[in-house]
Amino acid sequence: MRIDASEVLWFEQHELSLRELEELSGLPHRLIVELLECGAIAPLAAAGTEARFGAAALRTARTAGRLRADFELNVEALVLALGLLERVADLEAQLRELRARQPQPIR
Amino acid sequence: MKYKDYYASLGLERGASEEQIKKAYRRLARKYHPDVSKEAGAEEKFKEIAEAYQTLKDPEKRAAYDQLGSHAAGQEFQPPPNWREQFGETPFSAEDLDLSDLFAHLHAGGGQGRRGGRMSMPGHDYEIAVAITIEEAFHGTQIDLDLNMPEYDAEGRLRRVPHVFKARIPKGATDGQRLRLPGKGGKGLNGGRDGDLYLNISLRPHPLYRASGHDLYLDLPLAPWEAVLGTSVELPTPGGTVRLKVPPGTQAGRQLRLPNRGLPKPKEGQGDLYALVQIVVPSVVSEAERELYRKLSGDSAFDPRAHFTVETGHAN
Numbered sequence: 001m002r003i004d005a006s007e008v009l010w011f012e013q014h015e016l017s018l019r020e021l022e023e024l025s026g027l028p029h030r031l032i033v034e035l036l037e038c039g040a041i042a043p044l045a046a047a048g049t050e051a052r053f054g055a056a057a058l059r060t061a062r063t064a065g066r067l068r069a070d071f072e073l074n075v076e077a078l079v080l081a082l083g084l085l086e087r088v089a090d091l092e093a094q095l096r097e098l099r100a101r102q103p104q105p106i107r
Numbered sequence: 108m109k110y111k112d113y114y115a116s117l118g119l120e121r122g123a124s125e126e127q128i129k130k131a132y133r134r135l136a137r138k139y140h141p142d143v144s145k146e147a148g149a150e151e152k153f154k155e156i157a158e159a160y161q162t163l164k165d166p167e168k169r170a171a172y173d174q175l176g177s178h179a180a181g182q183e184f185q186p187p188p189n190w191r192e193q194f195g196e197t198p199f200s201a202e203d204l205d206l207s208d209l210f211a212h213l214h215a216g217g218g219q220g221r222r223g224g225r226m227s228m229p230g231h232d233y234e235i236a237v238a239i240t241i242e243e244a245f246h247g248t249q250i251d252l253d254l255n256m257p258e259y260d261a262e263g264r265l266r267r268v269p270h271v272f273k274a275r276i277p278k279g280a281t282d283g284q285r286l287r288l289p290g291k292g293g294k295g296l297n298g299g300r301d302g303d304l305y306l307n308i309s310l311r312p313h314p315l316y317r318a319s320g321h322d323l324y325l326d327l328p329l330a331p332w333e334a335v336l337g338t339s340v341e342l343p344t345p346g347g348t349v350r351l352k353v354p355p356g357t358q359a360g361r362q363l364r365l366p367n368r369g370l371p372k373p374k375e376g377q378g379d380l381y382a383l384v385q386i387v388v389p390s391v392v393s394e395a396e397r398e399l400y401r402k403l404s405g406d407s408a409f410d411p412r413a414h415f416t417v418e419t420g421h422a423n
Contacts, residue, residue: 014287023229023300024303026229026232055285059285062232063142066142067140067142070136070140070157071136071140085142085143089283093283093319093320096282096318096319097319097320099317100317100318100319100322100323100324101319101324101362101381101383103326103360103383103385104326106328106385106387
């Protein structure tokens with residue numbers, strides 16, 4: 001048994017290069033490029049010559065990896081599924097906000 | 108090693124056809140895949156289904172699995188004596204292993220792809236759900252994690268090794284955020300990078316606050332006279348009590364915003380806290396109070412439903 005005190009944690013705003021995104025998501029280069037081309041994965045606003053990616057891109061890429069492995073999806077189906085999942089996430093965030101804004105019944 | 112009944116996991120008989128295995132998997136994956144399902148325990152359930160499918164869909168792995176014989180699920184068992192040789196398996200110590208480890212490492216390319224080969228493999232990534240309180244999100248916290256990971260020991264034998272982590276969750280976390288602990292996942296093989304550990308953060312429900320992103324919402328009940336006359340109240344916030352001035356004539360439903368009193372954001376800045384005004388009435392009143400209400404009712408010209416008359420075209 002080992003005790004590891006993990007002091008450094010990566011937070012949501014960490015930026016990744018395309019290479020790191022590939023490595024961390026385990027997706028093949030060609031597929032990442034295809035997902036980029038159709039907008040399923042978006043780089044952060046252009047900050048220089050090299051594209052940088054945020055946590056949202058990594059999340060999408062990892063989801064894509066899982067869906068591809070578990071459902072044997074082709075690129076078209078993957079893009080569709082990722083788009084729908086993004087909408088679900090948006091709607092859930094809205095729902096959370098509305099629920100937070102909703103006063104609770106008086107006890 | 109504990110036996111797992113992969114056929115039962117997929118709801119199948121042992122003689123099921125490849126087609127039946129595939130169909131059963133699709134049906135169950137649709138229901139339990141953690142990216143799609145909101146069912147409680149979906150993640151665990153899907154792991155079980157995926158593990159069963161990974162083994163049964165591959166004819167070689169399925170044959171190897173069938174050779175293990177049929178045992179009751181959860182029963183301790185040992186693979187038959189010649190099993191390992193027959194299926195080109197890497198050495199392992201069966202007591203410490205999970206059945207899935209056997210099959211995950213079984214087929215790095217049949218006989219010739221034994222683990223002594225040069226193939227570099229990245230370590231496994233782990234994702235773990237972590238629920239924290241709003242106070243913990245506000246101040247940051249430390250959590251203990253206990254993970255069993257399959258690993259090769261110095262002699263190249265595969266076994267499960269418990270890993271205990273203390274992980275710091277810095278302030279700034281909120282619902283749906285993820286933290287990554289680089290290199291804290293499974294060990295990479297032959298120079299492959301170590302896997303990562305991802306913590307998926309969620310906030311536990313709180314009796315006072317409700318979170319939306321880094322903003323917090325809090326109900327602020329006022330007595331009718333407080334709402335009319337205005338008042339000053341002590342408001343609990345995760346950072347400590349603050350005094351809030353409620354202006355005269357405050358309506359129910361109004362949101363009083365306290366800037367930078369919500370959850371801290373990861374880099375800098377802080378969400379806001381909103382006090383949602385509710386007007387509440389006492390359920391028990393004394394005779395003296397009742398008399399005051401009666402007097403107020405007689406003296407007041409206030410008509411809270413004046414707009415009914417306007418909107419319905421002077422129907423009454």
